[in-house]
Amino acid sequence: MLQSILENRIHLANLPTRIEYLERTSKRYGFNLYIKRDDLTDIAASGNKIRKLEFLFKDAMNKRADTVLTCGGIQSNHCRATAAIAAKLGMKSVLILRGKKEPIYDGNLLLDKLLGADVVYVTPEEYKKVDEVFEVESERLRKRGRKPYIIPEGGSNEIGFLGYVNAAREMKEQIESMDIHPRYVFTAVGSAGTYAGLFLGKKLFDMDYELIGVNVTKDPEEKFVKRVENIIGRFLGNYKFSQVDFDEEEIEIIPGAGIGYAMSTDEELTQIVNVAKVEGLILDPVYTVKCFLHMLEYLRQKAVRDEDVLFFHTGGIYGIYPNKERLTKIIDGK
Ligand SMILES: Cc1ncc(COP(=O)(O)O)c(C=O)c1O
Structure with missing residues (x-):
């Protein structure tokens, strides 16, 4: 088994x-x-996240999702890897990032944006209630006819x-x-x-x-x-x-x-x-x-x-x- x-x-x-x-x-x-x-x-x-994402994206696809949502710090490796796999599989990604938009993208955030992710910036306070943010964003996606799948922080x-x-x-x-x-x-x-x-x-x-x-x-x-x-x-x-x-x-x-x-x-x-x-x-x-x-x-x-x-x-x-x-x-x- x-x-x-x-x-x-x-x-x-x-x-x-x-x-x-x-x-x-x-x-x-x-x-x-x-x-x-x-x-x-x-x-x-x-990095390490792709190993987890092999299983999580399989589950998302089994559930016929077309958009994945996940969260992390502004320089999250996990979010960048999620954006990369979503793009590779023809899906959309929405990243809820703890931090502020900066005038020039750098590091992982630069890659998130290159890879076509939608980024939602939240404050550390808002991030503490990230499940609520996931719900609001999922509802917004559903209203637009999309099928969201939530990957928890770090894919853990x-x-x-x-x-x-x-x-x-x-x-x-x-x-x-x-x-x-x-x-x-x-x-x-x-x-x-x-x-x-x-x-x-x-x-x-x-x-x-x-x-x-x-x-x-x-x-x-x-x-x-x-x-x-x-x-x-x-x-x-x-x-x-x-x-x-x-x-x-x-x-x-x-x-x-x-x-x-x-x-x-x-x-x-x-x-x-x-x-x-x-x-x-x-x-x-x-x-x-x-x-x-x-x-x-x-x-x-x-x-x-x-x-x-x-x-x-x-x-x-x-x-x-x-x-x-x-x-x-x-x-x-x-
Ligand atoms: C480079 C790197 N190493 C280690 C970890 C830790 O892995 P985990 O979140 O599974 O504890 C992460 C992610 O959080 C990471 O991005």
Whole structure:
């Protein structure tokens, strides 16, 4: 049954994504660092969201929807990926973005607009009641004869998270054939669907690494632990799947927002510059660099040496562009 659930999707992403060894970083820190290149899933729809959208768009099409609505921050990778897939499949997208229209589009927002998305800008206060905004916008669309489909923030529900159950299966095959044995697997947590999928995948496919999520928001970790439990619980309930046993304590989500969601310190931006120079790899400012830095700190505190560690690069490259002024100063040493 699991096999057929995981095939109930539209194949959109370039899969499997490679697992690469980061030689110089590994030598420097004394453990073997492998990176799963989910930043290479696509160009316009690159990053982790496309894996979830394969399942969500399948559901939308089954329901004969012609317009997808979703929401996120002004530089949301998820919204950009949704706009890209909608355009590719001949559908319309409506993005509810927390923020203000700016005179010149940049980063993900520039791509949203290029990809033909309709953008509804809302204040942080309005965003807190985003379900109401979804309702108003859906009603407006229905009156115009369209058939809306709502994708929740980050695509993180019991449908979207299957993208990362699938990624866990893919990773298992890869680590077995590469003969690597990750003791720890790290991923950034923004809306927790990626973590939930990897967590259930680890259980279903019998893998024994510790999965550590780095919470890049200022919301408490407990909120995401509950969300992971809810997503998995709803999935198991829907499919009347035999119960999968796990303890809440196994869901390990650590704080990692620093000064705030989508806010960067000079240390974080400097790390982006360093990893780019040393490994030819671009981390993003909102998710992956924070996850990377907290991974290093976590492993330092545990004095981990000579073990295999796997880091999910979940994408987000377009997020560097709105940071171009600060990055220029750091690169030029000013
Ligand atoms: C680049 C990137 N990495 C990680 C995440 C976190 O994934 P999730 O929302 O499933 O926790 C997101 C989205 O929120 C993202 O855009």
